[in-house]
Amino acid sequence: MNANGPVTAPPTTGPPEHPARAEIDAEENLLEKRRRLVLRRLKQFLGMAVAGTLLLLLNDLLLVHSSAAPSLVVTLGVFFTALCLSYQGRARASLILLITGVLATVGVVLWLEQGIRDSAAVMAMTFPVVVSAMAGSRPLFFTTTALAALVLMAVALGDITGLHPHHVRPVRLSALISLEVVMLAVGASIALIARDLRHALHDAYQQAASAREARRQMEALAFLDPLTGLPNRAAMAQHFEREAARASRDQRRLGVFFLDLDNFKTVNDSLGHPAGDALLRQVAEALLSVVRKGDVVSRIGGDEFMVLVPDLQSDLDVPALADKLVKRLTQPFHVDGASVTATCSLGIALYPDDGHDFAELVKRADTAMYHAKNAGRNALRLFNEDMNSNVVEHLHLLNGMRQALEHGRFELHYQPQINIRNGDIVGCEALLRWREPGLGLIPPSRFIPAAEKSGLIVEIGTWVLQEACRQIKRWDDAGLPGITVAVNLSSVQFKRGDIEQVILNALDSARLTANRLELELTESLLIEDSERFSGLLKRLNELGLTFSIDDFGTGYSNLGYLNRFDVDRLKIDRSFVHDICTDTHHQTIVRAVVQIAGSLGMAVIAEGVEDQATADKLLELGCELGQGWLWSPALAADDYAAYVRQQGRAAPA
Incomplete structure (x- = not known):
């Protein structure tokens, strides 16, 4: 556990979509979704307005016999026209007709009847304000609100100045019916808007979660090698900073192993790039199978790999693990039906003996790796041998014993x-x-x-x-x-x-x-x-x-x-x-x-x-x-x- 996880080939996909195009498409989809929602709500509000106006008209004709009946008939016609426009997809025209019709009708009823003492009519004045808020247009909302306030102010000034005084009528069944109809219409419209708000909040939460997950995946991809699934150089640098701090605190050494495949170019040139990629994935799996739990294997690029080895208990740990890595890569790999041997040259640098900075240690491990390659390949070398004489002796012993077996x-x-x-x-x-x-x-x-x-x-x-x-x-x-x-x-x-x-x-x-x-x-x-x-x-x-x-x-x-x-x-x-x-x-x-x-x-x-x-x-x-x-x-x-x-x-x- 090691700490890497299994190596799998990344999925084959088409060319990635350009980020700007994706943002434009997402915005267009959002606008279209909002337009459809507004149109659907507008149809519902118009349906309520037609039904409510029809009920008020019947109530007036049967129980009240007031002078507002003609205006209600005109309003009913306006609302029905607006409803037809909404079904034709002409949302803006339908919306303006609805708001204008409600403001005009309520204004007429207030002027001709009891003025601002008419609680049903005053409450009905909030309906166009709610509708304009639903539409999501700030200018329309402020305009509607201002017009409603002006109508109420004009009716009230008629009473205040005496130019058009209104008389209070006794409370009758018809007034109660009118108030209930208006309350139901306003209440239903608010309930619809509240439901839309809940849905909007839910969608916003989902979008935020999706954005966080997308950001997490992007960050993960930024620290992973796409071919092998191993951590890349940037991720290895972060692992090093954490492990170096722990090693410093515990007064232990930390190993940086730099591996380069000896004959990868030959395989890649002779069998092709897909075979080379397959070999690199198999090498990654082989390295993961050898390292200890807590060791980190990464692919730096090309045919170069790195192993971060924390918690080195003794001088024997370095040559033991190094020998396992070299020995494992001498075993054949099967690529496209061919048996391929991918030996490696391995360079080792130790923290804090050979440096404290990640870039410095990588450079020194890389230098040691080239010394190993120049020594005949399929070998390992330790940087700064004078400071690590015990480790060097064991490395020499392992190299010597391997040669002794062969010769x-x-x-x-x-x-x-x-x-x-x-x-x-x-x-x-x-x-x-x-x-x-x-x-x-x-x-x-x-x-x-x-x-x-x-x-x-x-x-x-x-x-x-x-x-x-x-x-x-x-x-x-x-x-x-x-x-x-x-x-x-x-x-x-x-x-x-x-x-x-x-x-x-x-x-x-x-x-x-x-x-x-x-x-x-x-x-x-x-x-x-x-x-x-x-x-x-x-x-x-x-x-x-x-x-x-x-x-x-x-x-x-x-x-x-x-x-x-x-x-x-x-x-x-x-x-x-x-x-x-x-x-x-x-x-x-x-x-x-x-x-x-x-x-x-x-x-x-x-x-x-x-x-x-x-x-x-x-x-x-x-x-x-x-x-x-x-x-x-x-x-x-x-x-x-x-x-x-x-x-x-x-x-x-």
């Missing part, structure tokens, strides 16, 4: 295992050596930890098993049958590799029986996943393989797992052996181990035996097997064969 610079030496009582050779242990030109033999203590940390031990361990079996076969063919070889296995081989199949393949390729091979396991390996390993060891034991526990007593020694696993021998660590003649505490430990092994039917072998006194003490404590310089150091294969011939006492397998 046969690893070799096995064999140290005899001896029956202390009679001096017979009972077997030997295969010990890995690395012979580097110009440096000679490099001891395992220098490179095995880095190999285990990086996972390269899986490939090295596979080679060790295969070479040990091949050597046993060569000894058999040379007239030295019966030699058994013990091989150390790393816990990493069990966790990352198909160790069972690797062992069977090594035996089959050399045409050996399983009893010629002994596998040395660590105590921690058995403790970590006892259920899983119990089944695995049982299957291998049934084939004839034997097992020993290496460096017994230095780990999580307990009787429980010894009883659960089919182990044949315990190896007493050299730390208990080298001073056994003088250290009574170590003597007690060795005696206890011998007794435990004897009770479980296991043999015991002591390593690191360097003098006869130590051998005699071990024999006294009940340990009958040993290995060490007292008898012989680890020997090359031919020297070991000579040693066996000289001793003439190799125990049969």
